[in-house]
Amino acid sequence: MPVVDKTIQTRHAEIRLSETSGKGLPILMLHGSGGARQMFAKQLSSPLAEIHRMVAIDLPGHGQSSDAFDPAATYTISGLAAAVADVLEQLGIKRALVYGWSLGGHVAMELTASHPAVAGLMLTGAPPVARGPLGLLRGFHTHWDLLLASKRSYSERDAERFEQLCFGVGADPAFLDMIRRADGRVRTNVFRSMMLGAGADQKRVAENAEVPVAMVNGADDPFVRLGYVAGLSYRTLWDGRCHVIAGAGHAPFWTAAEIFNPLLFRFVRHVMEREFESGRRERKTAGAA
Structure with missing residues (x-):
């Protein structure tokens, strides 16, 4: 499946x-x-991309x-989120x-x-x-490593530590370059805004969502309290449980793609079925009117 790259001009930034x-x-x-996005x-190279329009920004x-x-x-x-909406x-x-993964999940x-x-x-x-x-x-x-999520300037040691925390040993060398490139103001400003309570109450968003919500985490995630995630009262939790991938850390979509991708495929099918049923009910209601 060919992947096309493009740049879009938005009100917030030029988005690749x-x-x-x-x-x-x-x-x-x-x-x-x-x-x-890489x-x-x-x-993007999985069979799912041959069926669906996958967009990574x-x-x-x-x-x-x-x-x-x-x-x-x-x-x-x-x-x-406004930039993504654009x-x-x-x-x-x-x-x-x-x-959404990590910061992308909060967005x-x-x-x-x-x-x-x-x-x-x-x-x-x-x-x-x-x-x-x-x-x-x-x-x-x-723990001290969590402070990296809010630190504006990274030393080389900081970048290497952050890469290890996210991807473990043996990550793609390009990932370290991505970490080096990132604008450190994102880390400091986002952390500050979340500390001040800006934006939506994400706990309420996930618990009260009208759309299906799938939670998929690595069992060895160094940042996330999995007990907290599992203890929320989700209204539309997919499969009725939070999925935890054994042996995976913060980025199971990369380190355990052979397990993650089938979960994503099943969730996509579930969402599509729900969308179809919703559309069918709307058409039936419109016809009755």
Whole structure:
């Protein structure tokens, strides 16, 4: 399946993206802090991409996208979600399944709260936290390494440590370059905005979502409190449980793609079936009227 790269001009930044030519329900992939769209290579090259229009973007300040035109406005969860919404609208995508990893997961929850395009939400490495510092403490392990998520300038040692925490030993060498490239203002501004309680209450978003919500995490995630994630009262939790991939860490879509991809495939099918049934009910109601 050929992957096409393009750049889109938005109000927030010049956004670089990759997309496949599948005709099925679009799947939007949002990477984490220090990441880029190439991290989803194992999904963009999977059979799923032959069926569905998969779109992976570089968030503002990451990868081949430009830094934000107005960092103070864009480098928040709501600002990043607004940039993603611009991309969806320019691509003409009315409904999509949204997959978010780490920072991308928090952006995906904000998007779910503010934009009607989200038909299904899959999250990895992104605990749905309530607003403010107490919410963050409940969702994340508190240790020194967590401070890397809010540090503006990385030394080479910081970058290497962050790569190891996210991908373990033997990651793609290009990932380290992605971490080096990332605009450090994203880390500091997003962390500050979440500490101050800006944006949607993500705990409520995940618990009360009207669309299906899939939780897929690695058993050895160094950042996320899996007990917290499993203990939330989800209204539309897919499969009725949170999926945990044994032997995987923060990025199971990369380190355990052979397990992750079939889960994504099943979730996409579930969302499509739900969308079909919803459309059928709407047509039936319209016909009766």
